[in-house]
Amino acid sequence: MQETHRKILSAAAVLVVLAAVASLVFLSSPKGPSITVASTTSTENSGLFGYLLPIFMTETGINVRVVAVGTGQAIRMAMKGDADVLLVHHRASEEKFVNEGYGVERTALMHNDFVIVGPASDPAGIKGTEDPADALRRIRSSRATFVSRGDDSGTHKRELGLWKALGSLPRNDDADWYRESGAGQGATLNIASEVDGYCLSDRATWVKFANKRNLEILVQGDPQLLNPYSLILVSKQKHPHVRTAEGQQFIDWLTSEHGQELIAAYRVDGQQLFFPDALEAAKE
Amino acid sequence: MDEFSNASRTALHLLAEMHPDLIEIVLLSLRVSLSAVVLAALLALPLGAFVALKPFPGRRGIVILMNALMSLPPVVVGLVIYLLLSRTGPFGVTGLLFTPAAMIIAQCVLVFPIIAALTRQTVFDLHEEYDEYLRSLGAGTWQKITTLLWDGRARLLTGILAGFGRAIAEVGAVIIVGGNIVHSTRVMTTTIALETSKGDLGMALGLGIILVLIAVVVNTAVVTIGGSASRRTL
Numbered sequence: 148m149q150e151t152h153r154k155i156l157s158a159a160a161v162l163v164v165l166a167a168v169a170s171l172v173f174l175s176s177p178k179g180p181s182i183t184v185a186s187t188t189s190t191e192n193s194g195l196f197g198y199l200l201p202i203f204m205t206e207t208g209i210n211v212r213v214v215a216v217g218t219g220q221a222i223r224m225a226m227k228g229d230a231d232v233l234l235v236h237h238r239a240s241e242e243k244f245v246n247e248g249y250g251v252e253r254t255a256l257m258h259n260d261f262v263i264v265g266p267a268s269d270p271a272g273i274k275g276t277e278d279p280a281d282a283l284r285r286i287r288s289s290r291a292t293f294v295s296r297g298d299d300s301g302t303h304k305r306e307l308g309l310w311k312a313l314g315s316l317p318r319n320d321d322a323d324w325y326r327e328s329g330a331g332q333g334a335t336l337n338i339a340s341e342v343d344g345y346c347l348s349d350r351a352t353w354v355k356f357a358n359k360r361n362l363e364i365l366v367q368g369d370p371q372l373l374n375p376y377s378l379i380l381v382s383k384q385k386h387p388h389v390r391t392a393e394g395q396q397f398i399d400w401l402t403s404e405h406g407q408e409l410i411a412a413y414r415v416d417g418q419q420l421f422f423p424d425a426l427e428a429a430k431e
Numbered sequence: 432m433d434e435f436s437n438a439s440r441t442a443l444h445l446l447a448e449m450h451p452d453l454i455e456i457v458l459l460s461l462r463v464s465l466s467a468v469v470l471a472a473l474l475a476l477p478l479g480a481f482v483a484l485k486p487f488p489g490r491r492g493i494v495i496l497m498n499a500l501m502s503l504p505p506v507v508v509g510l511v512i513y514l515l516l517s518r519t520g521p522f523g524v525t526g527l528l529f530t531p532a533a534m535i536i537a538q539c540v541l542v543f544p545i546i547a548a549l550t551r552q553t554v555f556d557l558h559e560e561y562d563e564y565l566r567s568l569g570a571g572t573w574q575k576i577t578t579l580l581w582d583g584r585a586r587l588l589t590g591i592l593a594g595f596g597r598a599i600a601e602v603g604a605v606i607i608v609g610g611n612i613v614h615s616t617r618v619m620t621t622t623i624a625l626e627t628s629k630g631d632l633g634m635a636l637g638l639g640i641i642l643v644l645i646a647v648v649v650n651t652a653v654v655t656i657g658g659s660a661s662r663r664t665l
Contacts, residue, residue: 183529192629197613214529214610228518229528333628358630386518
């Protein structure tokens with residue numbers, strides 16, 4: 148009796164093991180062609196990919212896998228060959244990436260804009276300021292809490308650019324009011340809403356963000372706050388395994404009249420989040 | 432408090448309607464963590480038993496190492512596996528980065544020391560008890576290993592379930608090696624991190640509730656099995 152019991156149990160154990168191994172194999176084999184896109188968090192968090200990718204999948208049969216990280220990390224990921232296409236928003240880093248031979252070329256895709264959000268009580272009195280640099284100067288001089296991404300993302304790079312234009316970056320002795328979250332846009336907005344702090348955000352993430360509480364947009368509309376996104380195909384020269392054909396097809400689709408119309412039609416709460424740029428850029 | 436009750440309401444609503452996205456995420460979590468635990472157990476049970484039974488130079492060091500590795504930080508494991516599986520890394524050609532297989536490997540590494548250390552301790556204790564009996568039967572090392580593993584099965588299962596608890600609850604490793612790709616590598620813990628960052632606390636809390644439920648079920652199993660095992664030996 149003991150012996151048959153044992154046999155049954157070992158048979159069961161073997162079955163479990165086989166199932167596990169089979170699921171491992173099954174899980175790792177992708178169905179149909181697929182590409183990996185390293186992208187900024189805003190395009191994913193705003194729901195744009197959730198809206199576009201199923202349409203692309205139906206029309207082309209290509210499965211797009213998006214890894215949403217900050218621009219800096221996305222670029223490093225692509226440099227290591229772990230992505231086929233880049234979708235990011237920091238022009239200087241993008242040009243460097245292409246010039247160093249990692250990317251084929253930079254294609255303008257769309258833009259939206261950055262906004263400075265802060266508590267409705269506005270302790271630094273920046274509401275109505277048109278120049279974002281002026282707003283930051285007031286935040287600094289009143290030592291009101293400012294929450295920075297601090298994660299080398301496109302938005303973080305832009306924020307640092309604005310401080311630099313003021314003469315100097317926040318230093319260590321500014322730590323009482325200048326806080327680095329080291330996290331994505333949403334997580335940073337969560338902190339800002341918790342501590343009633345100011346924060347630079349892309350508009351798409353802000354509109355879709357569900358935990359605004361006291362926060363509201365205080366500064367917007369200045370050309371310095373324009374936020375253009377571009378696409379770059381990772382170079383086959385650097386990484387021979389890159390899926391160039393499918394990657395190029397994805398870029399062509401997004402920048403086509405059809406793709407650009409879809410981007411323009413995407414709305415959250417009735418608000419357009421991204422404005423197509425590709426057709427204009429192609430004319431130039 | 433108001434926010435908490437709002438989030439709870441959304442969470443219960445999502446659970447009640449069995450939202451397909453939610454189900455997909457829960458199933459992927461279970462598949463990844465179960466596969467990781469089964470693989471880890473396959474390697475750790477014989478190895479732990481071998482270390483317990485066979486004296487060899489440096490065994491003390493191995494035992495200390497196994498115990499220390501039980502508290503490996505998941506983010507460190509994630510980072511190391513990421514560097515190994517990256518296209519420019521030594522195992523880049525496998526193309527496993529950002530797939531569930533990569534997540535299974537990472538969790539396997541996390542769970543392996545727990546099962547191995549517990550197996551070693553269990554088999555070591557049982558061996559003290561049954562050494563003479565086994566020797567009188569003229570059992571070889573392999574036969575000793577299988578006999579003692581079978582004898583300690585209840586305690587070993589407790590260790591395996593503890594490993595499963597660690598695997599399914601960790602976020603640091605899977606978010607790095609999996610990339611949190613929707614419909615592909617998005618599991619419960621990475622979704623909670625993402626939804627929290629989007630300020631969408633209802634979905635995050637809903638998944639949190641499922642995770643806690645799984646933890647309760649697993650721990651009930653641990654207590655039940657552990658309890659019946661200790662009664663038998665008494």
